[in-house]
Amino acid sequence: MTTMASGEDDTSVRRIRLMVNGQNYTVTPDVPPWTTLIDFLRDNVKLPGTKVFCREGGCGVCTVVATIPDQEVDAGFKTIGINACQTLVYACAGWRIETIEYLGDRYTGYHSLQKALSGFYGTQCGYCSPGMIMTMYGQLKSHGTLNVNQVEQSLDGNLCRCTGYRPILDAFKSLAVDGSKHLKDKLADIEDAYKSCPKTGSICKGSCKSGSVGCRQENQEEDISTQLEDFKINVGSIQWYRPVTIEGIKNVLKKIQQDEKVYIVVGNTGQGVYKDDGPYTTYINTANVKELYDISLNVPLAMGANVSLSRAIEVFEHVAATYPGYQYLRVLQSHWKMVANVSVRNAGSWAGNLMLKHKHPEFPSDIFLTLLGAGAQLTVNHADSPSAIQIDLEQFLQTDMSKSVILSVTLPPLTQDEQIRTFKISSRAVNAHAHVNACFKMELDPTDGYRIKRKPLLLFGGINPDFIHAVQTETYLVNKRLTDVVTVVEAAKMLGNEMKPDAKPQDTSPEYRISLSQCLFYKAVIGFLGNRVSSDIRSAGSVLERPLSSSEQDFDMNQDTWPVGKGIPKLESTTQISGEAVYLDDIPLLHNELHGAFIQSTVANAKIKSIKPSEALAVPGVVSFVTAQDIPGRNSFVVNAGGRPDSVFVGKRVSYNGQAIGLIVADTRDIALRAAKLVQVEYEDIKKPVLTIEEALKAEREEMVMNTLTGKKEPYTFGNPEDALKASKHKLIGEIHQGSQFHLALEALAGRVIPIEDGYDVFSTTQWPTETQAAVAQVLDIPAHSINISVRRLGGGYGGKISRENVVVTAAAVAAKKVKQPVRVTLDLSTNMTLVGWREPYLSKYEVGFNDDGKFESLKVDMISDGGYVANEVSVGFLGSRLQNVYYIPNLLFRPIIVKTDTAANTWCRTPGTVEAVATVENVIEHVANYLKKDPLEVRMVNMVPPAVPRLMASPQERNVVKEDILPLLKQKAMYSQRVEEIKIFNMENLWKKRGMSIVPLWYQHDYPPVFSYGIQVSIYEHDGTVAVSHGGIEMGQGINTKVAQVVAYKLGIPIDKVILKASDTMVGANSIVTGGSYGTDLCAHGAKVVCEGLLQRINVVKEAMKKTGGKDPTWLELIKKCYTEGVDLCQRYWTAGKEHPDNYEIWAACCLEVEIDVLTGQYLLRRADIIEDCGRSMNPYVDIGQVEGAFIMGLGLYTSEEVKFDTTTGQKLTNGTWDYKPPTALDIPVDMRITLLPNAANPQGVLGSKATGEPALCCSYVVVTALRNAITAFRSANGNDHWFDMDTPITVEKVHQLCGVRPEQFMLSAKEESSPTDFSFIIKDQIPKENSENFCPLN
């Protein structure tokens, strides 16, 4: 609490007030003005239910619901979902915030949204769950009711890495007014399963005004409305103003001095895009200036500057439907719906967006482009000017806005002949900025061949900061007719010539952006002409429309072992849906706990000349600067056998851009992060970094990996590959590059170290506590027994927390030792993405020999893995067997190679190496099929491994389950043959949209490595017979705890609610191996079974005696009490390496995927996926289906949108946030998703007949590449090009487009075969010169 600063005037206040979950809170000037609502909620209000990850508005985990003044209605309020990470807490004065904690919890009952998410199995790690629920809650509150379409569109800003979204969509669709009967029936069952409202006794609808717990309270407006007047608060030397009039804004602006920086705060969402625009000396929050929300429905339409994007979309819809001349607003409406996501659009204003464009001309603003196209005028007022001026959008860009405020925009009506088409092409379906956006406006005379009556507008974003108009092309088009194909082709060519895209490494290539712009122009023309073009071309005019998604799940439930085999929600799901589930950073701070922030290198391969921390150390609140000199033990967080050192802090030489140089330790996280930026590091001997496998090979940084069969560094061989290759009739050589992937656990890497009397209590986001314990011991040079590690759960792992978290926790440990206080380090997203390595990139080079049928005779493969700067965690060594997938390769040579690059050490990522090996052989199959002009499925079938045949490092299979069981069922369920024909017809009828379908089968070897063991303890409490279990595995969303509880309940014969799972720790789980590779659940479930059997041996002796004396079976409680009084040990521990260890087994699966591509843009739609996986007798079908779906969607991201880019000069990883790195969203998954767990599939080797499910389905996701290949091939073949083409992954929209190789000469208005509806002249494919149609693909 501070006293009032100088500069007080009548409007100065000492605090602002807001309401959180029905309680009033004050914010006083000791809270910095840049503090976000999420930090206030978590740190000040102590509500950790709302999670935080990206702080960029890009992931949705921080969503809360805000009731805010509705300036369009007198004394009105409205309720919206917002990102708490984007909202500044001072902007919340007078607001009412609801967080997940308010919706419901175990004490008070749950909201229907919460129950649905849990009951539909929509939580895995649970980190995204509160945000998902609050987003839907906000939408429900804003709209009253939702239909299924609205539900689907609502989740455009919420990421989930675990589930693959399908169950989340189902859960929320069950609450939609038009939700399907089967979803509603299921919801009713779920509701029945929960306790009803404690107040009313009926099912909670989430809208009760009784104020009973678990329900919202409605009567608080009077408490919060008091702070709606003009005010100012002095926050240290910074002023925060909240005027209520435009004059008030101008008065503040007038006072601004030259050296001061002012920020007009509306939604503050701009900081999600441009984080470094501050620091500011003055904040002007204009949220209470009523005029800025004015909407005038006269002609012209006018909207105040603060009108949110969401509100503008509603206005556009209304005006387009109501007022003549405004139909074009439908185009703007659908374009603006593609801007950002629901929460950003709810908070963000159109004027704020324009100001981003004003400050950053390179920003591909959709708002700027579309308003410019519409001929909008801005009203802008300079502080010193008594009246406002009107300017157009281009004048606005040239206007000095330093002391001006945008007041409003006016949109004119258009004549009937004026038409607008706009486009936005980005890396995924939603919540992604444009690679290129475009707006075309033309005044056309339809009676005269669609003559362009006056100069049209051809506007583009994403080309270069200065390029807006295609001036030459605009001029050329005046008075030309769109029905003249020569005009269209010439204009497209001219457009290509006048565009000069800049070449920034994080952007798509200039070639793509030129071609895309030409194609968008063609698209616009076709759209304008509508039915005037022939039907097979018409589809060029539209973009891909995603229909409402649907799903099916088909599985057996084996009742004889219930609850094993029963589909029950995850044990933790109820704490996850209420925000009560505790993740590391949710643990309350100790009174003396400090925070650490890393200083990272800004070059990749250089010597450190000097480090100057003095400026950072001078910041109030900074406690210490920690470097390699402070490490008492070994400067490496790698401890596993044979592991090469990976330093905690750089010693002398930097190895990669982003490497940790030191840690600033401070009182708060905010101070630590800000001070870390002030540490100055000088470098010398800077070398150009080696960043790719090719560069590393050139620099001779390659090394063969040990052959585990021979113990030497030599290839694996099977048969006689060299001779067989020589003898083969057909031979092909090829290669396939596969890119990296960020694990994207939504819970960031974090470590917390607390000095205690005999060592340290350590909390870490680790999948492997044993290794973390050893790493801390090694770095601090203390015994392992003095380090206590406990892990409750992880918010996702996927391999990214097997070892990489140890750099964080060891740095925290060094700091804790130095300052003798607890230290917590939670990484911000950018640090998380650049400090540690990701999935290894791979290059596979192959030579294959085969016969006329496509049957393999010999295959030689080099698989080269990029290990990063130190290659400890490469998977390439064991891939020889995986490379064969379901096929028999009689002669095989496999060389596993690693290279070192100047990048962070790469690491295991879900299904490491196996997915790349499967992809390699599938690519070879496709290559062979292309060469022989055969259907790839035919080639797959002739190569299917027969029973009892030996293969490289694989024991002979009894049956080929894929061939015999899965493929026939899949083809039947997916109606494969029928759809193949339908696709052929579609492709014939559409020149610019093509469909493709493919099947990828899978054989997955599940061999238990000898070191994979876990400790398990089961304790039965005599008091009430309840049971607690702890195991050495880690719950990170995969359902290990649920399956273990099911096994314990089944074996002990007790209800599952008597079983509870405790955190994993290094006492019970001492020496346990990493949880990964789909081994943890299997082995811990197995361990639980053995432990229970051991306990039962003792307990049953007592039981038999009781039966004899009592004449009947005792109850469980009677039995346990008796055991206790007789001194029976009711606890037992087991180490899973025991003699009962399960045997190795195989997992089989296949996926059929159909895609559609828009050739002109490269965008694609995944139309339908059918997956069948053999899960044995599933222990929990819903958990297993969740694993299959989640793995598959993660793989789709790997192979499509998740692209990694580096700055080639500095080695900086440029894809370091949600703005540039794009995992799939709920609107990128297959529209129709059908999962079948193979029926009648017992597994005698597995635990209670089950099979692992965490990883295999990821391998099937390569089907997206083969299906896209099929669609691209359809276009290329139709244009006379049947050549093989490489498909290096990820196959982004850019690549799809470039592989199709579109040229303006192909732009037609009518196909040759059709009689043209008008006197169009046209170019047909036969007229394209032959040499151009050969090998035209720029990526070939």
Ligand SMILES: Cc1cc2nc3c(=O)[nH]c(=O)nc-3n(C[C@H](O)[C@H](O)[C@H](O)COP(=O)(O)OP(=O)(O)OC[C@H]3O[C@@H](n4cnc5c(N)ncnc54)[C@H](O)[C@@H]3O)c2cc1C
């Ligand atoms: C995750 C995410 C995705 C996005 N995707 C897209 C996208 O696909 N396409 C796209 O075009 N945009 C996108 N955006 C940008 C988004 O549209 C803007 O952040 C938003 O519209 C800004 O509005 P705001 O009210 O939050 O502005 P603020 O962040 O509050 O302010 C932004 C700037 O505008 C100034 N300002 C605000 N109002 C006025 C005024 N009346 N007069 C003068 N100056 C003013 C402020 O001083 C500040 O400099 C995205 C943003 C995020 C976070």
Ligand code: FES
């Ligand atoms: S943390 Fe707020 S959107 Fe990601």
Ligand code: FES
């Ligand atoms: S459950 Fe959604 S991120 Fe884990």
